[in-house]
Amino acid sequence: MDMLIGYSLYGISLLTVGGIYAILALGLNIQWGYAGLFNVGIAGFAAIGAYTFALMTTAPSSYHYGGLDLPLPLAIACAMLFSGLIAFLIGLICIRLRSDYLAISTIGIAEIIKLFLKNQTDLTNGPRGINKIPRVWEHLTEERFYTRAPMSWFSDAQGWENFFDALPIWWWQPFFCLTILFIVFIIYTLLEKAQKSPWGRMMTAIRENENAAHAAGKDVTRRRIEAFVIGAMVMGLAGAILSQHLRLIDPTNTFDPSKMTFLVWVMLIAGGSGNNRGAIFGAFLVWVIWSASEIFINSGLHIFGELVSNMDISLLKTRAGYLRMMIIGLLLQYILQKYPDGIMPESRPVQTGEKLKKGRI
Amino acid sequence: MRKQIAAGLACYILATTAQADVVIGNPMAVTGPIPDLVAPMVAGVDLAEKHINEQGGMFASGEKFVVARADSQCDPVAAVDAVTKLINVSMVTAIVGPVCSGATIAQAESVSIPAGVVTLSVSASSPAISNMENGTDLVFRSAASDAYQGVALAELAMSKGIKDIAVSYANDDYNAGIAEVFAKSFAAMGGKITSNEAHEPNKASYRAEVATMGSATDNLAVFAYYGSGGITLMRNALEIGAFSTFIGADGMLAQEVIDQIGAENLGSTTFTTSTSDQSSAGFTAWKALADAADIPAAGPFVPNSYDATFMMALAIEKAGSADRSAISGALRSIANAPGETILPGEFAKAKAIIAAGGDIHYVGASGPQDFDENGDVAGYFSANVVKDGAWEGTIID
């Protein structure tokens, strides 16, 4: 029974983190899949969202600015708005850059954002990060939440304590996971609507042939900034949820580009860019591989170690982590070559005939 | 057919991790920014596991003591994921240590405290860990808080007659924390901090930084990991002769530093580390065991890693079952006085005493491990200087 609960809880945690990555991938899909904007600064926007949320919701602390102890939904809204605002400013100056140039400049900007978070110690506690970030549902069990409105309307502190003590300790995990999946679903629905709307068709037109769209009287720059800002807002939302999941965020390790930017790109490209379902599928698939591969490789090594018990495989064990990275890299190459348009290719709202095979060389 | 084989293999793999008898989780930062510091710590954990199983295993039935390892990478995302797997899939009784403070806090607040699992960190030294719990008693550590080591280092600098000093710290959670404590206490003792600057780890050159800082003083307090820029910074400083005296902490204490920079250049360099009195019975016992296993006995956090694993086994033995809820109390009981003194490696002796209903008091490789109300240990610190091409430590009073 314990084992069943354990495996279910691990499954829930896979869905939770997979869901957070799915939100990031959907945000990226607006930018890349809809508008063709090559944003490699995902970690930067997620970090802005996460830090905004953390500073606004933590209890007052001597380590960093605030915390302001504000309600969670307000903080999430602010995280999105603030990410969007920064993206708007970046968009104003960078949006006219083409593909790879935009990529490189967004990497640079993301690194500058991280440097800022790392060096403004008074504001963010620098590299040591912010902890005790409240996690939605679980935060209800914190004294500072159940002793005030609206929770205090229903019961006094003692009543709430007794209520939470009666629940299994993991009661909030399924709720947290379902909340994230619900957010994924809402964003998915809105994006599907947007894609089929005139706005979405215009986006596709701009992505496919910018000059033609421009000639047809569309404000290309404005539409591109719109996509950039909306995508960044979704990424900021994902960052805010990530900070709840981790409960501690720091600028260097949490928002490491290989895990926060590169991995999201792998998810989107593997799943199928332009296709929202593909983005969600890719996020869950890649995260499950990423997380579960450790269990399988460790156990595989364990079995191998018993088979060849006369050999010393301790070196192999300490370097298994690197082998795992290598296998993930090879898997990515395989998916890229085997599924050139992703596992779930984009279904185009308007078929414009055979796509021109235009070589780069 | 292939599917069936795969499914069978998957079942077997899942079963192998679950069927083991007493399992503790060990999320070490095997990969990540400081793999070179972590490797000997992992060896310390494995040595404790070996000793426990050689001396009859756990409980009267002699169940096997198993360390399930996962990679926490010094990264909150990876650490939370790794500990989730350990707690829910490997079904561990308790967690023995994430390495970095950030990863430790994240996994504790996000996973292990909500699941009611005890964490005993082997090297997390951030002062923030002391007051992070809210009404629970689930986070312990066998390494002393930076709040102590920074002060010890400042006292050391004062006793060396250093009046002014420049502070350069790598901008990561560990080094920024200890630098802050050091700078505050050195200034409070009447010393002068000429400059206190962060540097970005892993840069190719620090010549300009050290030149600018070196214009005001000859003394540098360097807080960095030797593997992520610390050696480069010291080498640059020595090449241009910006500083003559160096002091620092654990992160720089490695044979690598001597091998790369050369013992002849490290004449006036002193690094502190959390250690035990090397003449104490605990350290002597540990030194014999570590030498036999070819592990650096005085390496940073290596004795702490052994102690943490050993204490966790003692606590489970004391609790009498692998049940998670009893560990916290048992851990305090075996680590704190009173009781019969148990030294590193004496598992069979401890087991016999516990079986007879007696109390034990573990005095570890890294000194007595009496936990205060925050689950912290006081710890001793040693000042290490180069002698005959190796670090030699003397305890700081």
Place this chain on the structure above:
Amino acid sequence: MWETFGFEFVNFYLIPGLVLGCIYALGAIGITLTFSILRFANFAHGEVMMIGAYFTWTAMVLSNDLFGVPLHPLVAAAPAVLLAIGLFILVDRYFYKPFRYASTIRVVMASFGMMLIIRSFVQAVWGPNQLTFVPGIAKPNELVKNFTASVDMMILVPNKHFWIIAGTLVIMFALSWLLTKTKIGKGMRAVSDSPELAKVSGIDVEIIVKATWFVGGFCAVAAGVFLAMDLQMLETTMGFRMLLPMFAAAILGGIGRPFGAVIGGLVIGLAEELSVYPWFGNGSLISPGYKTGVAFTIMVVMLVIRPSGLFKGRLF
């Protein structure tokens, strides 16, 4: 301690900046050529730098252990260069070529993947720990020091820095000869300027691609070995942490302009070191914690105000 002899600006800021700039420059040459000829930003470039230095280290250790002959790093780099170029060409054949006619993002993703694969390969084989390249402290060259001191301008340069600066100059002249005087070099410039036109005029693009990897691989290994000589050690992330400043250098110089990349590298290297010079008062101009940001800021500003770079590189 050093204020006793003055001249610290040149010795401690300018010359280190130049050395760093040389390393950036060599890396940026490969990036700018790949970018202009194969049309993608190769994120695996830093890893080839790194693996080249590891090959060099291995050659040095093998020669010392097997034959008792200690090799100078620059000699040991010769077989490493061949291996690294071979690696580049193999990677191109199996991982980049399949995407030559697909959208850029795929090949960029493939290069991201290669970055991961090469680095974890090195970490698994050589281990993640640092390796000592040359132990000890590099003292300034006595000859130069005494001579310049006699004319009241004491210059302190260790030998390793002479090697790095001289090596970069030699490679630059060789590259200039290759690109302007040889048929293959002219072909490379032609493909870089206009691939369609080059194809029509009968240039075999695949040969040009191989030549690009050859030149890029050579410069990358040179940069990697020079970096290892300067750091006197090796580690597995040494290539990656140089990657973004090298991109910045390539963009600053203008994509497809190898000499622009050299100038860009020097500018970035100097800017990083000079940013912490105490221009005003006693403290450094900006906090050293922000030093990494200097290259990024230059890069972003350049992209915004003049994306074609200082030397009018190509835009696409």
